[in-house]
Amino acid sequence: MDFQLTKEQQDIKKAAREFALGEFTDVAREYDLNETIPLDIIRKAKELGLVGSYIPEEYGGPGFGFLEWAMIMEEFWRVDPGIGQQLSAVAFGSEEILLFGTEEQKKKWLPRLFESDAIMGFGITEPDAGSDTASASTTAVLEGDEYVINGSKIMISNGNIGEFLLVYCLTDPAARSKTGRHSIIIVETNREGYQAEPMHGKMGVRASDTASVYFNNVRVPKENLVGTQGNGFIQLMKFFDHSRTYVAGHGVGLAQGALEMAVKYVKARKAFGKTIASFQGTQFRIADMATKIETARNTVYKAAWLVDQGRPDPMVTGIAKLYASRIAVEVVDEALQLHGGYGYFDDTDIQRFYRAAKVLEIYEGAKEIEKMVIAREMMGKV
Numbered sequence: 001m002d003f004q005l006t007k008e009q010q011d012i013k014k015a016a017r018e019f020a021l022g023e024f025t026d027v028a029r030e031y032d033l034n035e036t037i038p039l040d041i042i043r044k045a046k047e048l049g050l051v052g053s054y055i056p057e058e059y060g061g062p063g064f065g066f067l068e069w070a071m072i073m074e075e076f077w078r079v080d081p082g083i084g085q086q087l088s089a090v091a092f093g094s095e096e097i098l099l100f101g102t103e104e105q106k107k108k109w110l111p112r113l114f115e116s117d118a119i120m121g122f123g124i125t126e127p128d129a130g131s132d133t134a135s136a137s138t139t140a141v142l143e144g145d146e147y148v149i150n151g152s153k154i155m156i157s158n159g160n161i162g163e164f165l166l167v168y169c170l171t172d173p174a175a176r177s178k179t180g181r182h183s184i185i186i187v188e189t190n191r192e193g194y195q196a197e198p199m200h201g202k203m204g205v206r207a208s209d210t211a212s213v214y215f216n217n218v219r220v221p222k223e224n225l226v227g228t229q230g231n232g233f234i235q236l237m238k239f240f241d242h243s244r245t246y247v248a249g250h251g252v253g254l255a256q257g258a259l260e261m262a263v264k265y266v267k268a269r270k271a272f273g274k275t276i277a278s279f280q281g282t283q284f285r286i287a288d289m290a291t292k293i294e295t296a297r298n299t300v301y302k303a304a305w306l307v308d309q310g311r312p313d314p315m316v317t318g319i320a321k322l323y324a325s326r327i328a329v330e331v332v333d334e335a336l337q338l339h340g341g342y343g344y345f346d347d348t349d350i351q352r353f354y355r356a357a358k359v360l361e362i363y364e365g366a367k368e369i370e371k372m373v374i375a376r377e378m379m380g381k382v
């Protein structure tokens with residue numbers, strides 16, 4: 001067992017940190033307030049290999065692993081969760097193509113993410129089916145050589161600005177098992193019948209695109225099916241074993257950024273004739289925050305490392321996602337508390353982090369869903 005990052009990993013982490021500090025710092029507050037999508041920053045990140053970094057070189061990507069991608073996410077979210085979220089989502093869903101797509105599909109869809117301004121997304125959630133993905137009701141019916149898609153999705157990252165989305169569709173409603181009814185299909189957003197509406201007013205991560213998406217007789221060639229018809233639910237669960245590792249990395253980064261802000265603040269702020277940092281009560285809180293973050297980081301790195309070893313572990317990924325998102329919420333709460341009343345105003349960065357944190361316990365598997373996965377895996381082992 002070797003806990004030392006390789007020289008390359010250290011360099012990637014450093015490059016991500018420098019990029020985030022250079023590109024996010026001055027604009028983060030304004031982009032959050034105005035809900036500005038950082039298209040300029042996406043372009044620059046692509047040039048440096050800092051989006052979809054786990055995509056192999058043969059498909060146009062930088063060819064790093066999920067561990068490196070989780071570290072990049074950590075460094076981005078450490079500086080700004082909103083811009084970090086948008087950069088995280090640029091290639092969201094590409095894992096599914098890598099896992100289940102044909103060679104032809106990988107060569108067709110993935111390189112364009114790096115050769116152009118193309119952005120993608122993954123539409124799973126529906127107005128009446130969120131955590132319960134097996135109840136999704138957007139239909140795709142095979143007519144000749146085309147799937148005809150009807151229905152709607154909600155809260156879809158990049159639904160407005162994406163060039164194409166993976167769409168989780170009901171294709172086999174009569175299948176006996178609820179887990180054998182869905183399929184994953186690529187839909188270009190310029191297809192007739194595709195419509196998206198921005199969803200404004202998010203509590204946090206406001207520099208990221210979120211949409212309601214509607215499909216009205218959208219026709220796509222049957223070659224756009226990813227994997228096997230009727231296997232979409234199983235494929236989706238395997239996708240989450242990968243994607244949740246770097247979403248857990250978001251939590252580590254957010255918590256680290258919040259802790260650093262708190263430390264700076266308490267070292268400068270005085271009360272009762274001393275810096276707040278000099279009170280042991282403050283030091284204990286800083287110690288607790290650092291302990292949580294380091295514990296989460298180790299779990300996240302392990303989960304991502306297992307993915308890179310070709311042995312994704314749903315239990316370890318679930319623990320990483322559950323724990324990192326929980327401690328992110330706890331740490332940023334303490335960090336804001338240490339800022340006192342000043343932390344409550346929108347000219348401080350800490351309140352932006354505070355607003356952002358909660359999403360981590362909701363998307364990419366709400367915390368209750370992670371617990372269901374962990375318990376299921378644990379029960380199966382004994």
Ligand SMILES: Cc1cc2nc3c(=O)[nH]c(=O)nc-3n(C[C@H](O)[C@H](O)[C@H](O)COP(=O)(O)OP(=O)(O)OC[C@H]3O[C@@H](n4cnc5c(N)ncnc54)[C@H](O)[C@@H]3O)c2cc1C
Pocket residue numbers: 092121122123124125129130131132154155156157158202205210359362363364365366367368369
């Ligand atoms: C900023 C943002 C970006 C997003 N991006 C995407 C995206 O790109 N693609 C996409 O498809 N979706 C996206 N989502 C949607 C997100 O994945 C869903 O919000 C999430 O899966 C939860 O679904 P829901 O909101 O319908 O909540 P529900 O499923 O209605 O759940 C509500 C609450 O009940 C709990 N609950 C549900 N079932 C159980 C149970 N059996 N036992 C105990 N508790 C339970 C849940 O954990 C949750 O706390 C995004 C959401 C946000 C906020």
